[in-house]
Amino acid sequence: MAKISMASLAAKYNDFMVPAMKVKAGGFDLIGASEYGVESVDLTLSQSAASAAVIKLTNVYDLEKRSFVSDISDFILGEMIEVEMGYGSSLTSLFYGYVDEINYELSENPSVRVTAVDVRRMMMGSKKSNISHQVKSYSEAFNEVIKVYNPVYKTKDVDPTDKLETDCIIQNGSDYDFIKEELCRKANRDFFVHAGKLYFKDISAELFYTVEMEWAKDFISFQRRASFQDAVIRIMGQDTDKKEEVEAEVKVKSDDKQKKLVKNETTEMDAAVEDNSDAKKIAEHKADEMKKQARQATGVCIGVPEIQPGGRVKIKKGDSKLIDGTYDIIEVKHSFSGDGYRTTFEVGGWKR
Structure with missing residues (x-):
């Protein structure tokens, strides 16, 4: 914009x-x-x-x-x-x-x-366990989840995501947490609501x-404030076809001029990660959230x-x-x- x-x-x-x-x-x-x-x-x-x-x-x-x-x-x-x-x-x-x-x-x-x-309060109150979404992409899963909330919002703006290798995504927890923690994190998307419009957009989109x-x-x-942040986020997964591990690493710093101390390393295994690209998206999404906090x-x-x-x-x-x-x-x-x-x-x- x-x-x-x-x-x-x-x-x-x-x-x-x-x-x-x-x-x-x-x-x-x-x-x-x-x-x-x-x-x-x-x-x-x-x-x-x-x-x-x-x-x-x-x-x-x-x-x-x-x-x-x-x-x-x-x-x-x-x-x-x-x-x-x-x-x-x-x-x-x-x-x-x-x-x-x-x-x-x-x-x-x-x-x-x-x-x-707004509609997010209602989404946060939902509780679901082991719900199977038969979908071909994360964006399709998003559309399926929000359709029940149609009376509580006006319009939506959804960026389509790539086709998944699987045709099923399991949901545990609220609809809001499922979108934020599962769909956004793995699809490198932002989800937010403004004036009745739902957004599921690429994290770099300028709206x-x-x-x-x-x-x-x-x-x-x-007032501007910065807190010390020096971290390495490492996301790992498994390429089942090639039978080998995949991983991606992203560094997070509050300020390029800050003193070097001990890096705080975080390593996570994610069963949904099947290639380096998937791992990179999840790592970058986590890094973006950490920068906002710092x-x-x-x-x-x-x-x-x-x-x-x-x-x-x-x-x-x-x-x-x-x-x-x-x-x-x-x-x-x-x-x-x-x-x-x-x-x-x-x-x-x-x-x-």
């Missing part, structure tokens, strides 16, 4: 002057047509966990009737809702999920708190914007819908050696309240 500057976003959103937000159900804006007020809407969007929307409603109680107002019945458990944020009439869909929890509070200021989550941000101009704060950063800026998990931010004019670079976004929090619209982002992994 292309790069986009904060200057071009300011032009798109009229200098970020009029923050706007909608909460929809069945295509209708629930907030605009209601009597209650919205104190805040907080979205936590993640690349590796279920995304969530927390909506706090006020002016929800009729003191004379001693009851909550009827309008709050717009929100019922299991209802699919969509949250859009942006400025003026230019809004972007950021979340799509089902109402998972409703909390009614009687206090000095009665309120209702609605929590919605979202890289937002360019300049220090003292485009963001409020930015290289992290946090940033805060004015609300920017284009900042999304799976995308990137490029920091400029901070410090050419220590700060400047391109960072992979793994989690984003979009907060909308009476104080305005703000975005906080977490990154894992970076490059100069």
Whole structure:
């Protein structure tokens, strides 16, 4: 995906002057047509966990009737809702999920708190043992697993994988773990969900914007942190046709300039690995996850819908050696309240 500057976003959103937000159900804006007020809407969007929307409603109680107002019945458990944020009439869909929890509070200021989550929460709750998937590829297995969740997502984007030597894959555990630990790891794929769309994509795919941000101009704060990581990942398997062992090795370092100590070696045998290419894919996938853990950063800026998990931010004019670079976004929090619209982002992994 292309790069986009904060200057071009300011032009798109009229200098970020009029923050706007909608909460929809069945295509209708629930907030605009209601009597209650919205104190805040907080979205936590993640690349590796279920995304969530927390909506706090006020002016929800009729003191004379001693009851909550009827309008709050717009929100019922299991209802699919969509949250859009942006400025003026230019809004972007950021979340799509089902109402998972409703909390009614009687206090000095009665309120209702609605929590919605995306399809991944449901996938994590499934429990399966020794399920046989009769498929010819990992991508076909992915499509088979997610078809039952069709009511909880909108669309999907799946990169096809190579044909397997076997026609059967065994699943043990939740659907989410099966996709992440079995299919993604062995097919070198990423799985994540954004605004109702499911992605099963090549790990190197660039799907979202890289937002360019300049220090003292485009963001409020930015913190980068690195932890020591010096490891070797070795994946081994067996080529049954040639009756010989196959293996691949990948090195992982937090920083090329770090001191050399003792390498932490990890060796794994994998029955599904039948050639060096399979072993390489699994090793690289593990290395990528380790780099994300060792290289992290946090940033805060004015609300920017284009900042999304799976995308990137490029920091400029901070410090050419220590700060400047391109960072992979793994989690984003979009907060909308009476104080305005703000975005906080977490990154894992970076490059100069």
